[in-house]
Amino acid sequence: MDYEQLRREYTAGGLSRESLDDCPLTQFEHWLAQAVKADIGDPTAMVLATVDEHGAPWQRIVLLKGLSRGGFVFYTNHGSNKARDIAARPQVSLHFPWNVLDRQVIIAGRAEKMSLAESAAYFATRPRESQVAAWASRQSRPISTRALLEEQARAIREKFGRGEIPLPDFWGGYRVLPQRIEFWQGRQHRLHDRFLYTRNAGGWAIEQLQP
Structure with missing residues (x-):
């Protein structure tokens, strides 16, 4: 080029x-x-x-x-x-x-x-999945696989269920x-x-x- x-x-x-x-x-x-x-x-x-x-x-x-x-x-x-x-x-x-x-x-x-x-x-105005992501990710820290990140997000969804997700x-x-x-x-x-x-x-x- x-x-x-x-x-x-x-x-x-x-x-x-x-x-x-x-x-x-x-x-x-x-x-x-x-x-x-x-x-x-x-x-x-x-x-x-x-x-x-x-x-x-x-x-x-x-x-x-x-x-x-x-x-x-x-x-x-x-x-x-x-x-x-x-x-x-x-x-x-x-x-x-x-x-x-x-x-x-x-x-x-x-x-x-x-x-x-x-x-x-x-x-409180963020989409629920964005709230989940804020809790699930330890931003900038290493992670071995994408699957582990998805598992962390799943655990957060289970933790809060249908209830309000508070500010981390x-x-x-x-x-x-x-x-x-x-x-x-x-x-x-x-x-x-x-x-x-x-x-x-x-x-x-x-x-x-x-x-």
């Missing part, structure tokens, strides 16, 4: 300072609404990057589950690799790759645990409080539009970046 020939022009649109909202979270909601309207697969999928105890970065895709108290919300097992990384080094990065629209949003911020009440309220004490939400947010719009000839919001004492400063 000739990788060097895999290229295209970005012609979906442009981005100007005049078109941007002064608040990056409001601007993000505008773009997310447009991504949903464009029928992009998994428009709330975001890449979460953390750094482990050896200083090595790692990325994985998680789903955005809301904007709360000025932050981007996702949920996970508190024993997962991502959660353990966050506990030691809470500075993280998020990335929304909306390639169909020639757009991406890049966020740098600090992740914090959400309250038990917030996590329980969200957990090892599972919950995180809120990423942004410090920098970049909005990137692809343009022809690689002369892309980039605008960076940086949090300061008065709110947000906005500057345009060269591509």
Whole structure:
């Protein structure tokens, strides 16, 4: 395969300072609404990057589950690799790759645990089998076979029967409080539009970046 020939022009649109909202979270909601309207697969999928105890970065895709108290919300097992990384080094990065629209949003911020009440309220809205999966999986830990994972899920179904499945004490939400947010719009000839919001004492400063 000739990788060097895999290229295209970005012609979906442009981005100007005049078109941007002064608040990056409001601007993000505008773009997310447009991504949903464009029928992009998994428009709330975001890449979460953390750094482990050896200083090595790692990325994985998680789903955005809301904007709360000025932050981007996702949920996970508190024993997962991502959660353990966050506990030691809470500075993280998020990335929304909306390639169909020639757009991406890049966020740098600090992740914090959400309250038990917030996590329980969200957990109650999850499909029952998703609740079962949260209990059954010791996320990121090794397992010998798929059959063993299925057996763990079966045991959880039997344990709770038809009753309510409570929030596991090892599972919950995180809120990423942004410090920098970049909005990137692809343009022809690689002369892309980039605008960076940086949090300061008065709110947000906005500057345009060269591509």
